[in-house]
Amino acid sequence: MxxxxxxxxxxxxxxxxxxxxxxxxxxxxxxxxxxxxxxxxxxxxxxxxxxxxxxxxxxxxxxxxxxxxxxxxxxxxxxxxxxxxxxxxxxxxxxxxxxxxxxxxxxxxxxxxxxxxxxxxxxxxxxxxxxxxxxxxxxxxxxxxxxxxxxxxxxxxxxxxxxxxxxIKLEFIDPGADDGDTDGGAMLPTGNPIDILRVPDVGELEVTLINAGNPAIFVSASSMGLTGTELQGDINSNSELLKRFEVIRAHGAVAMGAAESVEYAMTKRQHTPKIAFFSEAANYTTSDGKKISSEDINILVRILSMGKLHHAMTGTGAVAIAAAAAIPGTIVSRILGNTMSELRFGHPSGSLRVGAVAENEDKGWVVKKVVMSRSxxxxxxxxxxxxxxxx
Incomplete structure (x- = not known):
């Protein structure tokens, strides 16, 4: 009944x-x-x-x-x-x-x-x-x-x-974590722009661990055997690649103090940190068929969210990218060839402009503000x- x-x-x-x-x-x-x-x-x-x-x-x-x-x-x-x-x-x-x-x-x-x-x-x-x-x-x-x-x-x-x-213009004020934060610590939780992450069955991997907007883990596309021009179908159809990204994300979460264990990161903290991969600017075709020229962007980026490649770009991912671009020695600024206070990056659906105001203070690099437009x-x-x- x-x-x-x-x-x-x-x-x-x-x-x-x-x-x-x-x-x-x-x-x-x-x-x-x-x-x-x-x-x-x-x-x-x-x-x-x-x-x-x-x-x-x-x-x-x-x-x-x-x-x-x-x-x-x-x-x-x-x-x-x-x-x-x-x-x-x-x-x-x-x-x-x-x-x-x-x-x-x-x-x-x-x-x-x-x-x-x-x-x-x-x-x-x-x-x-x-x-x-x-x-x-x-x-x-x-x-x-x-x-x-x-x-x-x-x-x-x-x-x-x-x-x-x-x-709608957005200003993310002081988006980097503070030294007193308990969830991931400072903006660069380890104090390093690049760390070596040792992941079982993956090996050693160069990463930037950054806490700006949300905690994030940045790697180069080449370190994952990728080009940076991939679209959702290329990544989300590859279950082994997705598993590798997830285990890297979980180990990175522990390394930056955002999770108590790898298991916790994989089962209870799936939303953050995000993981993204980067490559030098190149020509590519977006998911809706637009042609993006390497001359119109500064860098390529793809970000994963909840275990899948995002169809465009997360807003907090853009905040973290802007912060990393403004800090010397990160995966992002190294691929860019220099620091940048404003950049346009290519993602699977097109491109996005974002800017950051960063200063090197006694306690390290601090991002004062990140600005972008949405609707x-x-x-x-x-x-x-x-x-x-x-x-």
């Missing part, structure tokens, strides 16, 4: 931010107990799904679309709203709260305005000061306004997104529905 049980409604907005999309909630609309909250969010997204499709939820079976955001008013000095990001695993009952989503950051300011959490100008640009709770950092979003409403449509083109929209748009407003009783 089937259950005659009604569903419950939770107010939500489904939003695209950058090259990701997720379900946005007010903190007050979710359970206060973290365990119960995660059960609700898993059910909203449709995880865990043994079929890997998230058919019975709002997720779309990729790392870019299996995401949740929780927003509240902030009591942090100089901040308007708190932003908490959850990366929802597809096949496991796991919401990973270990890091930020830089892409969805671009939708946080707009969401806060939609929900009436801040006062904004009728016209011009609304400055939204965001406290990113996952990593304890401030981000400033500059949201265009007209007649008291967020401007969503425009002609700003973001590679990896099919349609143009209004440009965001509401896709649906209303409520999500889930069973009142969740197993």
């Amino acid at each position: 089937s259950k005659c049980e009604k569903q419950m409604k939770i107010p939500a907005i489904y939003m695209r931010g950058g090259t990701s999309k997720g379900v946005f909630f007010l903190e007050e609309d979710l359970p206060t107990d973290p365990i119960e909250r995660d059960k609700v969010l898993l059910r909203v997204i449709g995880s865990p799904d043994p079929y890997g499709q998230q058919i019975d939820g709002m997720g779309a079976a990729t790392s870019s679309t299996s995401k949740v955001v929780v927003i509240s008013k902030s009591d942090q000095p100089g901040c308007d709203v708190n932003y908490l990001f959850g990366q929802v695993a597809i096949g496991q009952p796991l919401v990973d709260w270990s890091g930020n989503c830089g892409n969805l950051t671009s939708a946080v300011g707009s969401y806060a305005i939609y929900r009436g959490l801040i006062d904004v100008p009728q016209n011009g640009v609304a400055t939204v000061n965001i406290w990113q709770k996952n990593i304890g950092k401030k981000i400033i979003a500059h949201v265009p306004m007209k007649d008291g409403e967020v401007v969503e449509l425009g002609d700003f083109v973001l590679d990896g997104v099919a349609f143009p929209a209004a440009e 965001a748009r509401r896709l649906m407003e209303g409520s999500v529905l889930i069973p009142k009783t969740i197993e």
Whole structure:
């Protein structure tokens, strides 16, 4: 006999931010107990799904679309709203709260305005000061306004997104970790721009371990037998290569103090650190058939997210890349041939410009700010529905 049980409604907005999309909630609309909250969010997204499709939820079976955001008013000095990001695993009952989503950051300011959490100008640009709770950092979003409403449509083109929209400028303030942080330590956790990582069944590998935006592990494409021009099909169809990337990522997480063990990194901390590979600028064809000339970019980069090659670039990955480009001796600056405060890199869907302000202080290199532009748009407003009783 089937259950005659009604569903419950939770107010939500489904939003695209950058090259990701997720379900946005007010903190007050979710359970206060973290365990119960995660059960609700898993059910909203449709995880865990043994079929890997998230058919019975709002997720779309990729790392870019299996995401949740929780927003509240902030009591942090100089901040308007708190932003908490959850990366929802597809096949496991796991919401990973270990890091930020830089892409969805671009939708946080707009969401806060939609929900009436801040006062904004009728016209011009609304400055939204965001406290990113996952990593304890401030981000400033500059949201265009007209007649008291967020401007969503425009002609700003973001590679990896099919349609143009209004440009939203983001400033990631002091994105590198501080010496007092417990989650990965300083921006260069080992103090070295390059370390030798010893990985069983892989061997010794040169890596840059960096904590900016999110923890990240950078390697050269050549060290993995790759060119840097690969697209999703080239990487994601190679299960052995993906396993090698994951074991390197897990060992790198331990080396930079972001995970207590390799097993923990592989089972409980899948969202961060990210792992990316780099190569010298070269001509290549993007996933949608565009021709990218080596003359129009400074470097090639591909980043993996939740065990798969990302179709474009993670926002926090771009932050870490900008930071590494500005610091001498990293994998990135070495491939570039010099440090760069502003660069354009090629990714599977096109290219992205990003800039960093870095200074060499007594305690080492410090990145004061990383700047980039993204876009965001509401896709649906209303409520999500889930069973009142969740197993």
